[in-house]
Amino acid sequence: MVGRYLLVFFLGAIAIVMASPLILTVFSSLKPTTELANPPWYPPFDVTFEHYFRVWTEGKFNRYFLNTVIISTVDAIVMIGIASLAAYALVFMKYPGKALIQALFLVGLMIPVTAIILPLYSIVRSVGLVNTHLGVIFSDLALAVSVFVFMFSSYFASVPKALHEAAKIDGATEFQIYWRVVMPIAKPAVVTTALLEFLWSWNDLLLRLLLLPSDKMRTLSVGLLNFQGIMTRDVTGLSSGTVIIALPVVLLFLVFQRHFVRGMTQGAVK
Amino acid sequence: MFLDPDSKLAQRLNPVLFLLPAVAIYILFAIYPTISVVEYSFTDWDGINPNRNYIGLENYERLFSDKIFWEAFRNTFVWSAVIIVINVGLGLVIASMLARVWKARLIIQTAIVLPVVISPMAVATIWRWMYQPKGAVNQVLEVIGLGAFKTPWLGSPDAVLYALAVAHSWSTMGLSVIIFLAGLQAVDEHLYEAAKIDGASPLQSFRFVTLPALRPVTAVVFILTLTQSFKVFDIVWATTQGGPIRFSEILSTYMYKRGALENDYGYGAAIGVALLVIVSLATIVYMQLQNRQES
Incomplete structure (x- = not known):
């Protein structure tokens, strides 16, 4: 019995250590400047939201936020479409070269974005998409599509082949079968894809740093990096900026924790 | 139609x-771009000029004699080793403890996994602030009587790489814990009961039941952590950019500096290829292990 209490105590201590960087950041974002001399673990006594307003308008985080929402949302929706269509063709259709295409997607699981960032930039530039959201979106989709093609494939593989055959005999086209029969069964994969692609897109820095040089197009990650470079000592502003970039995904995580946990283990290679 | x-x-x-x-x-x-990075690595392109010349293996020869490259390589290894010790070692201990707790499990697990979803850029900002000379880490050390260990973490040549690795582990360990927990669910409860009947202490049942049963999962987490830590760019770039001097320079930051900032594109591409080879090989091993575990 003593052992059990010790266990909970130890785990509780770890949970506090893990949570404290976030809690301290939230504290510091809500403190008036007069309370900054207090130790960081002092909660704010006179809570103020002025730093959020300041960062949001003067720091142009409103713009960055909008850009990030646009890119991440488009990424998530388009990813569901292209990955599930490709997976459908890999699981239910017969045609020459199928094994080759499967192998091609497999390669995508092994390519680290970091290693190919230089030529990727050249290609995006040569098709005229530097400084556009579209350039980032295409790159995001290309670099993660393999993960989701395989995720959908494994769901589709569990659909009884007889169901597919029966729909075909009833005269349904392949697209009708995809849309009305197969996709409804793969709902969990749709949710996981949406959440995971949204999260990856929301959080990425490197691609956006290179592909979106102009301030107008920046996402939150680049905006925060830039803000940090200029306002090095603005602790409250930096904390507010951090909370602004973290809060949406934290809320998503708390609501969809089970989906996230499953998705992150499946998509771990990325 | x-x-x-x-x-x-x-x-x-x-x-x-x-x-x-x-x-x-x-x-x-x-x-x-993957094919291009290989092609560019055989050229002397500067990234701007329209002409480029094929120079054979010259970039790779430079790589082998480039002291900074080897420094970055060594740093990347040290960095990965620290992260592996924390994510695999501590991750395993925490997961096997979590598996034996019911009441507070969800809240504890949430606190441990939550940092995984937070943007590396936010992680960098948080830890840059915590690691300041008068930041939270040093203040805590002072309060708990370990003031002797105070140091300007990110400005110290000896500490910077380890400090950043800890910050990175903070934001990634949750994933290992999740994978270990999934593995633990598959361990036969009867084995624990049998061990208990045989009079095994909790530590002994961890050593003789949990560890052997989790060996395949551990291999998966190990290689996953290795690949992930080799790919890291964001958190180092957003905190120290490889500094002070080059004490936290890793392969990705060095590649970015040479290729994107110093217009040494062909050479940067060669560093990229080195990264590509290492990560691909590790990923192949990872997928093999995972397949074996699933079947």
Whole structure:
């Protein structure tokens, strides 16, 4: 019995250590400047939201936020479409070269974005998409599509082949079968894809740093990096900026924790 | 459409239509740059000038004699080793403890996994602030009587790499804990009961039941952590950019500096290829292990 209490105590201590960087950041974002001399673990006594307003308008985080929402949302929706269509063709259709295409997607699981960032930039530039959201979106989709093609494939593989055959005999086209029969069964994969692609897109820095040089197009990650470079000592502003970039995904995580946990283990290679 | 869906042509066309969007984007923005990075690594291109010359293996020869490259390589290894010790070692201990707790499990697990979803840029900002000379880490050390260990973490040549690795582990360990927990669910409860009947202490049942049963999962987490830590760029770039001097320079930051900032594009590409080879090999091993575990 003593052992059990010790266990909970130890785990509780770890949970506090893990949570404290976030809690301290939230504290510091809500403190008036007069309370900054207090130790960081002092909660704010006179809570103020002025730093959020300041960062949001003067720091142009409103713009960055909008850009990030646009890119991440488009990424998530388009990813569901292209990955599930490709997976459908890999699981239910017969045609020459199928094994080759499967192998091609497999390669995508092994390519680290970091290693190919230089030529990727050249290609995006040569098709005229530097400084556009579209350039980032295409790159995001290309670099993660393999993960989701395989995720959908494994769901589709569990659909009884007889169901597919029966729909075909009833005269349904392949697209009708995809849309009305197969996709409804793969709902969990749709949710996981949406959440995971949204999260990856929301959080990425490197691609956006290179592909979106102009301030107008920046996402939150680049905006925060830039803000940090200029306002090095603005602790409250930096904390507010951090909370602004973290809060949406934290809320998503708390609501969809089970989906996230499953998705992150499946998509771990990325 | 004007095409009869039952016609031979439609049957042939279907796979193309279904595959085209994904394959086209994928080939243009993932496969093509991967081939290009190899090609560029054999050139002296500066990234701007329209002409480039093929110079054979010259960039790779430079790589082998470049002291900074080897420093970055060594740093990347040290960095990965620290992260592996924390994510695999501590991750395993925490997961096996979590598996034996019911009441507070969800809240504790949430606190441990939550940092995983937070943007590396936010992680960098948080820890840059915590690691300041008068930041939270040093203040805590002072309060708990370990003031002797106070140091300007990110400005110290000896501490910077380890400090950043800890910050990175803070934001990634949750993933290992999740994977270990999934592995633990598959361990036969009877083994624990049998061990208990045989009079095994909790520590002994961890050593003789949990560890052997989790060996395949541990291998998976190990290689996953290795690949992930080799790819890292964001958190180092957003805190120290490889500094002070080059004490936290890793392969990705060095590649970015040479290739993107110093217009030494061909050479940067060669560093990229080195990274590509290491990560791909590790990922192949990872996928093999995972397949074996699933079957």
